[in-house]
Amino acid sequence: MKVSTKINSEHYNWGEGCDGWHLVKSPQLSVIQERVPVGLCEVTHYHEKAEQFFFVLSGVATLIVEGKAHSLNPTEGFHVKANTTHQLKNDGDQELVFIVTSTPPSHGDRVEARA
Incomplete structure (x- = not known):
């Protein structure tokens, strides 16, 4: 066991300029800190098995869930159930x-949603 930080965690890039750090990476649980620059987003998708909880540390997230936009400020979060289309934007x-x-x-476990 260890204290997890961005500095000692596995890093990866996604999209065009976004970052992720695996704070916890086990067969049962994933906890990732992510960074999204202004104006960037992920593609609309869903997960067949995974449910997710998004929790904002800084900035403001726009989380579109099943076509409805939700604005998440720092210290706010949102639970997305499996098989639910979603897209996160900055x-x-x-x-x-x-x-x-x-x-x-x-x-x-990611399936891109059809337009």
């Missing part, structure tokens, strides 16, 4: 930093 004027917790882990 429409704000500052970098977005958030934690996403997934159980089971969502990597390899």
Whole structure:
């Protein structure tokens, strides 16, 4: 066991300029800190098995769930159940930093939604 930080956690890039750090990476649980620059977003998708909880640390997230936009400010979170389309965007004027917790882990369980 260890104290987890961005500095000692596995890092990856996603999208065009976004970052993720695996704070917890086990077969049952994933906890990731992510950074999204202003104006960037992920594609609309869903997870067949994983449910997720998004929790904003700084900035403002726009989380579109089943077509409905939700604005998440620092210290606010949102639970997204499995098989639910969603898209996270940074429409704000500052970098977005958030934690996403997934159980089971969502990597390899992502299906892009059809337009």
